[in-house]
Amino acid sequence: MDRGNRHYGHVLRVAGLFLFGFVAFVIVRQVLVPPDFNLDGYGFFRAGALDEIAARPIAYAGQATCVECHSDVQDTRAKGAHAPLHCEACHGALAKHADDPENVKPATLNPRRLCLTCHAKMAGKYDGFPQVEAKEHAGDDACTSCHNPHHPMDGMGG
Amino acid sequence: MDQNRRNFLAQTGKFIMLTGAAAVAWDSILAGTPERASNYKLTDHWWAMTIDVDRCIGSGNCVRACKQENDVLNEPGNFRTWVERYQVRTDDPDHPVVDSPNGGYDGFEPITNLAEGTKVFFVPKMCNHCAHSPCTQVCPVGATFESPDGVVLVDKKRCLGCRYCVQACPYGCRFIDPRTNTVDKCNLCYHRITRGLTTACTEVCPTGARRLADLKDPNDPVHEFLRTHKVHVLKPQMATGSKCYYNGLDGSVR
Numbered sequence: 001m002d003r004g005n006r007h008y009g010h011v012l013r014v015a016g017l018f019l020f021g022f023v024a025f026v027i028v029r030q031v032l033v034p035p036d037f038n039l040d041g042y043g044f045f046r047a048g049a050l051d052e053i054a055a056r057p058i059a060y061a062g063q064a065t066c067v068e069c070h071s072d073v074q075d076t077r078a079k080g081a082h083a084p085l086h087c088e089a090c091h092g093a094l095a096k097h098a099d100d101p102e103n104v105k106p107a108t109l110n111p112r113r114l115c116l117t118c119h120a121k122m123a124g125k126y127d128g129f130p131q132v133e134a135k136e137h138a139g140d141d142a143c144t145s146c147h148n149p150h151h152p153m154d155g156m157g158g
Numbered sequence: 159m160d161q162n163r164r165n166f167l168a169q170t171g172k173f174i175m176l177t178g179a180a181a182v183a184w185d186s187i188l189a190g191t192p193e194r195a196s197n198y199k200l201t202d203h204w205w206a207m208t209i210d211v212d213r214c215i216g217s218g219n220c221v222r223a224c225k226q227e228n229d230v231l232n233e234p235g236n237f238r239t240w241v242e243r244y245q246v247r248t249d250d251p252d253h254p255v256v257d258s259p260n261g262g263y264d265g266f267e268p269i270t271n272l273a274e275g276t277k278v279f280f281v282p283k284m285c286n287h288c289a290h291s292p293c294t295q296v297c298p299v300g301a302t303f304e305s306p307d308g309v310v311l312v313d314k315k316r317c318l319g320c321r322y323c324v325q326a327c328p329y330g331c332r333f334i335d336p337r338t339n340t341v342d343k344c345n346l347c348y349h350r351i352t353r354g355l356t357t358a359c360t361e362v363c364p365t366g367a368r369r370l371a372d373l374k375d376p377n378d379p380v381h382e383f384l385r386t387h388k389v390h391v392l393k394p395q396m397a398t399g400s401k402c403y404y405n406g407l408d409g410s411v412r
Contacts, residue, residue: 037300045303050200050314056349059227060358087221089362093226116362118217122268124243124278125215129365 045104046049060088061098069101081130090114090149115143178216196350203307204374205346206401207357211283211408213367216241216280218265220368225263227347227358235333236259238344239284239359246410248275256412259387281404281411282368284359285310285331285344285382286392289399293323293332302341308373308401309346317341328396346370 036047066087067074077083088094090109097104112134121131130136138146148154224239225232241262259266262280267278269278287310294302294310301316302323317340324341326333335342347357350372355361360370371380383389383405390407391400404411 023270042306043303044300045311046313046316048298049311050305050348052313052315053311053345053348054352056228058350058353058355060223060350060355060361061351062355062361084366085364086361088223089364093223102281117219117265118215120265120268122216122266123268123272124280126212129215 058095059093061093061095063087065098066094076150078134080148082093082152110144111144111149111152115147115149168262180314191223196335198255198354200306202374203372205287205308206371206373206380206403207284207287207346207349208236208369208371208380208389208403208405210367210369210387211279211281211404211406212293213365214241214280214282215367216243216266218262219256219362219364221261221263222341223358223362224344227350228345231336232263232341233336234260236335236342237333238250238331238342239282241266242281242283244279244281244408244410245269245272246277246408247273248277248397251410277408279406279408281407282359283329283331284402285346286329286400287344287346291398292328292396296322296326298322305348309348309351310343311345311348312341312343314338314340328393328398371403 034046034048038044039047040047063086070087077085091106094106097106116134120129121133125131143149146156218241221237221241224230224237228238230236230238239261240258242256242258243262243266249254257266266280272278274410287308289304289308291304291310294304297303298320299316299318301313301318303311303313305311319334319339319341321334322340324334327343332341332343335341347359349357350357356370357368360368369380369383371383372378373380382401387405389403389405391398391402392405392407392411394400
């Protein structure tokens, strides 16, 4: 009987330790796991992260926004080889300009460098893509002295 | 006694009402913040990308636009998208020469002394937004995941920077942002596509080589594209369920 009592106390202490550990685990887990983690229909992640990622502001305004004001340029471009390009492909990210057209103006472009980004002669471009050896083609002249970037072959049989 | 009963009813009423308010607040937490465009439904979309290798001219427009749109450092190894140039000899197709100077950020220089019998082409690379992505499976804290609309995203608040996913991605699409020491990767411009815009790289691609695609949208031209072209994904043997469909992909591309 004495021996039984001694063992009883020993087991109780171990059980108490386990109970304490379990409660501590439940509390710590409650604190550390975000309430929107692993929701039904989502998965093993924090559902709120979707909205946080989506909340980032945009830098490129998008073609639809550009043509809201610049439909005249769009009409010119539609006749030429550059029709499929979006404005910001050459003019750069302009969401800030679209938000505040009066105060934020687009940067002035360097036509020659910009044109050659695509049109420099190089192996690897598909057949029919217009490519030039700039020096041979135009010397040191600016591309825009002959070409209108919005309608590149206008008046040149293109 | 009456006084006590009145007190009791008032207290109970307050308790019930406050519990109701707390329940509503809890529901709104669970439902997420209403930042997302109200007409955007996660279950209505399944995002993918098509890349036409034959149309890519190596302008590097996509690389520059991606860095600007997503605030990616202009440092070696910090790319959400990049462009590779392959030179493949017809007599040795298994050993292509590949270059990607600064990921194609500054475009490419013409190849001097190009050997006879060599084909040259450009391959844009990015996160393949796999439907069974190895990278999300290894994350120990649920910081990276496949969203219900088919985009592999990173929760920067949860990421520990353990780099396990960097090693798990078979396509080398992940890197550590040195500013935050958390992982970064293409998120398919999630902030744009959820607002009805296309991705920055698609927006600026001069030849239409890249196209964002919504496979759940029956009117998306992607269905016509996939029907009329023989497309391929990178490393299909990895069974990643890649949703980056390449047209004209050469067998030498890894």
